[in-house]
Amino acid sequence: MAFTDYTGGRFVLNNGSTATIRIGPFLDEDDGKTPLTGLTIANTDVKLSKNDGAFASKNESSSATHDAGSPGWYSIALNGTDTNTQGNLLMAIHATGALPVFRMFEVNTNPV
């Protein structure tokens, strides 16, 4: 079955396109409230489930970069392989020291 993110508006990605998305906030796993601004989030830490398939590391090789303007939020680059499957794209990240964060996207074959 196909489904799309319904939280705070959908985030649509074009099939096969590159994209840079923001995800967060990454909060300290011990106090549950402190934004973590210095995390190392490698591409292997960024797990993608394409259209409900098994999680696997993102293909695009770069690490996430922190957005200084919004503590605890990080930018993550995706490439065409990461977005090559129509339907749901679930991104889950559990970085060391942080609570897990995830977000659902929709990959669409029709350009938007």
Place this chain on the structure above:
Amino acid sequence: MAGMTEPLGSVETSGSVKIGPFLSSNDGKTPLTGLTITQADIQLSKNNGAFAQKNESSSATHDTDGWYDVELNGTDISNTGRLVVMVDVPTALPVWQKFEVTLSGTIVPQVWNQSFRRMTRMTSPKGVTF
């Protein structure tokens, strides 16, 4: 472009959804990868009705980092409107996700961020309704 009222994909009556992350109820942070989540543990509320176990008989299977695959069948998504999938098993914090079942039989999730929920739990003792 498909909109919320124009679900993507073909009309299907069964399939798998991911739910998680399941975290330890003791420390609120450790992903639990070896949970036994049976059919009876997977409670559904169809269009705001009373919770009842899912019809599809299989248990959830672990994927990664506390995320589990849950199979749903046509009976599970037989009612249009809101569908809440809730799992509360021993040693884990409860997890739930909201979906919308459309007339076509396609479901649209309303995803809940577990860490955001936990943040709320820790910083707002009286609770916040989202």
